[in-house]
Amino acid sequence: MQQPHEIIFAGFGGQGILSMGQIIAYAAMIEGKEVSWMPSYGPEMRGGTANCIVIVSPVRISSPIITRFDSAIVLNQPSLDKFEPAVKPGGLILYEKSSIIKEPSRNDVEVLAIPALEEAQKLNKKQVANMILLGAFLEKRPLVNYDNILKALKKVLPERHHHLIPLNEQALLLGKQIATAENMTV
Amino acid sequence: MESKAIEKEARLMKGNEALAEAAIRAKIDAYFGYPITPQSEILEYFSREMPNRGGIVLQAESEVASINMIYGAAGAGARVMTSSSGPGISLMQEGLSYIASAQLPCLVVNVSRGGPGLGTIQPSQGDYLQATKGGGHGDYHVIVLAPASVQEMADFVFDAFRLAEKYRNPAMILTDGALGQMMEKVILPEEGSLPKKTPEWATTGKPKWRERNIITSLFIQPEEMEKINLALQKKYELLKQEVRYEEFQTSDAEVVLVAFGLSARICQKVVELGREKGIRIGLTRPITLYPFPEKIINRLAKKIDFFLVVEMNAGQMLEDVKLSVNGICPVHFKGRMGGMIPSPEEVLEEVEMLLEKHSISHDMEVK
Incomplete structure (x- = not known):
């Protein structure tokens, strides 16, 4: 990894946006990389949308607040509208399929729709949709070692939820598989 | 190998939490504060950790009360701090002026938000003049440190106490909501690595072998008050040797x-x-x-x-x-x-x- 990777995670509050970012940040830190995790904590969060910017870098990170991203992981329409233009050419937009009505129109970026909610419901736990997306993202952009993601999961998930770790791991793997299958069809 | 070592020492923390953890490691005796966004994690962290690790944490009834509790505890020789954001820091200005006049060390943390007024909870640097030019009444200054990373949010707690105690002057960490809320890798200062002893001027009771100590900011004779001012100005001149920049x-x-x-x-x-x-x-x-x-x-x-x-x-x-x-x-x-x-x-x-x-x-x- 020679270049910093700049990611925006965006959606509604409660979809696990902030934890997705934390897991990647934690895993990257375990690997000795520089990381920053910048949440939206302001009125926009109270209004329903939440986002966080994560930067993973081999070198010291300058600004933790940026306006152009290598990847956008999007879980609702307002976030797609807001961040689609902010993705750098050649970047990646990965979104939750059923949450988006108007698909991204850009053709200079890679676009991937993941039916994460539908798949999570099949696992009887719609809360792990974020982990399915995260798994898919890591398949597309292997920024960190998968084993370290599992370590990070233990750190980020509060102890009272540790019994859900196997389910989360299952969701991550499922996401990876969906993204691999997508690769085949494209 | 290297990444193994980092795994052991480095933690991913919010700026506010790193600051609070560093303060516990600096062995503060007490924290008095009142919640306000975007720094409430500081009080929350102390409330969770301090009871098990020694020290007093108290949610005061207001910021005015917090700063006066700081005044009292610092006068008794305790290592103390408070934190707030713009509106709360404004309420503390009277107390800060007293503390500066009485020449007591303490730490005040301002995790700034957009003003004026109640304003917004988003980050701002609008309290620069208040922080650096005194803020309250009279000719005084507080030592002001401005961190730019979560690492510095932790490190500057130690630096602030070191300077405050060396110069018997209140110190402030002036930061903002973004640095308070963001997470970065941090290697925390070692617990107990900041030397601490009860200063001889502290009001700890009168032993037979010395006169009583008095802590006050009231010097009603103008000749006396001018002397205090001259001493303060001399101290601020001396402070220039502590300038830091990058x-x-x-x-x-x-x-x-x-x-x-x-x-x-x-x-x-x-x-x-x-x-x-x-x-x-x-x-x-x-x-x-x-x-x-x-x-x-x-x-x-x-x-x-x-x-x-x-x-x-x-x-x-x-x-x-x-x-x-x-x-x-x-x-x-x-x-x-x-x-x-x-x-x-x-x-x-x-x-x-x-x-x-x-x-x-x-x-x-x-x-």
Whole structure:
């Protein structure tokens, strides 16, 4: 990894946006990389949308607040509208399929729709949709070692939820598989 | 191997939490505070951790009460701190003036938000003048440190207490909501590595072998009050030896940005982007806002084309930069207010616009 990777995670509050970012940040830190995790904590969060910017870098990170991203992981329409233009050419937009009505129109970026909610419901736990997306993202952009993601999961998930770790791991793997299958069809 | 070592020591923490953990490791005796966004995690962290690790944590009935509890505890020789954000810090100004006059060490943390008034909870640097010029009544200053990373949020707690106790003066960490809320890798200072002893001036009761100690800020005789003022001014003069700043790529720069805290992080990116375009640009970041690094600014002024001061306010540190430059070269300003954060791109645009104005040729050969 020679270049910093700049990611925006965006959606509604409660979809696990902030934890997705934390897991990647934690895993990257375990690997000795520089990381920053910048949440939206302001009125926009109270209004329903939440986002966080994560930067993973081999070198010291300058600004933790940026306006152009290598990847956008999007879980609702307002976030797609807001961040689609902010993705750098050649970047990646990965979104939750059923949450988006108007698909991204850009053709200079890679676009991937993941039916994460539908798949999570099949696992009887719609809360792990974020982990399915995260798994898919890591398949597309292997920024960190998968084993370290599992370590990070233990750190980020509060102890009272540790019994859900196997389910989360299952969701991550499922996401990876969906993204691999997508690769085949494209 | 290296990553193993990092796994052991480094933690991913919010700025507010790293600051609170560092304070516990600095063995503070007490924290008095009142919750306000965006710094409530500090009080929350203390409430969770302090009961098991020693020290008093108390949620006061107001910020006015917090700062006066600090005054009392510091007078008794305790290592104490409080924290708040703009509106709460304003309420503390009377107490801070008393503490400065009584010459007591303590730490006040301001995790700033957009003002004036109740304003917004988004990050701001609008409290610079309040922090560096005294803030309350009378001729006094507090020592002001401005962290720009989660690491510094932790480290500066130790530095602030070291300075406050050395000079018997209140110290402030002036930071903002973004640095308080963001998570970064942090290696925490070692617990108990900050030496501590009860100072001889503390009001700890009267032993037979000395006169009683008195802590007061009331010196009703003007002759006496002037003496106190002269002593304070002498101390502030001495404080200048504690000036700290950081420089990025200023050695060959034609344009130098001056920014502190979060703005300095943004300006580092501006320097990176500008250098890619062949602009000879650098950054000076004051770390101590009081005492202000006036000498380095003055020295740079003689060899560059212009300064651009970048702040999240209407131009407050700008005044100190202008005083330091003293007319030697032009000083421009770019700011956002009310909780808005300037993007690296918009700052760079400003730089390019100014360069065009100053008609300085970009050195396009620089690769």
